[in-house]
């Protein structure tokens with residue numbers, strides 16, 4: 109089989125802890141006035157994409173490869189992890205074809221920063237930017253995300269075998 113698809117989901121609580129910046133899709137939002145809680149930089153969008161790629165390849169999830177008990181991953185830039193996931197897939201003869209993700213965040217406004225986020229994710233996965241889909245929606249003030257207590261992301265990824273099997 110030359111193509112596989114995968115899905116990933118992640119959610120992180122918002123925090124106003126000092127020094128904790130909001131990072132989504134490799135882009136920092138200093139104007140947000142809050143960050144996300146986590147062992148890494150807590151970039152839930154990038155974590156969901158990592159899991160979609162890993163799932164497509166039939167591999168265990170992000171926490172298996174980068175445990176949240178390992179000091180090596182304290183505050184790590186999740187683009188580093190996405191590059192490592194892409195490299196791990198390449199070792200197994202897989203490369204991403206496209207990714208598509210949805211961010212669920214009451215704020216900040218993502219739209220003005222979408223191009224920068226797509227560019228960062230394209231660079232980390234080796235994809236052309238037009239093969240990176242990204243959307244944002246609020247949860248219309250419902251539930252914890254809607255009250256600004258968390259930000260979540262869903263992602264899907266298609267990967268292909270290189271070289272293709274006969």
Ligand SMILES: Nc1ccn([C@@H]2O[C@H](COP(=O)(O)O)[C@@H](O)[C@H]2O)c(=O)n1
Nearest residue numbers: 213214215216217218219244245246247
């Ligand atoms: N954090 C967000 C959420 C939404 N957007 C943009 O606004 C549009 C409308 O959002 P709804 O939740 O009312 O559907 C959405 O389609 C996005 O373009 C955003 O930029 N940042």
Ligand SMILES: C[C@@]1(CO)OP(=O)(O)OP(=O)(O)OC[C@H]1O
Nearest residue numbers: 146147148170171174175176181
């Ligand atoms: C990448 C890791 C590393 O600790 O990041 P966290 O910030 O702990 O985020 P989470 O999505 O809960 O789990 C993934 C972890 O492997």
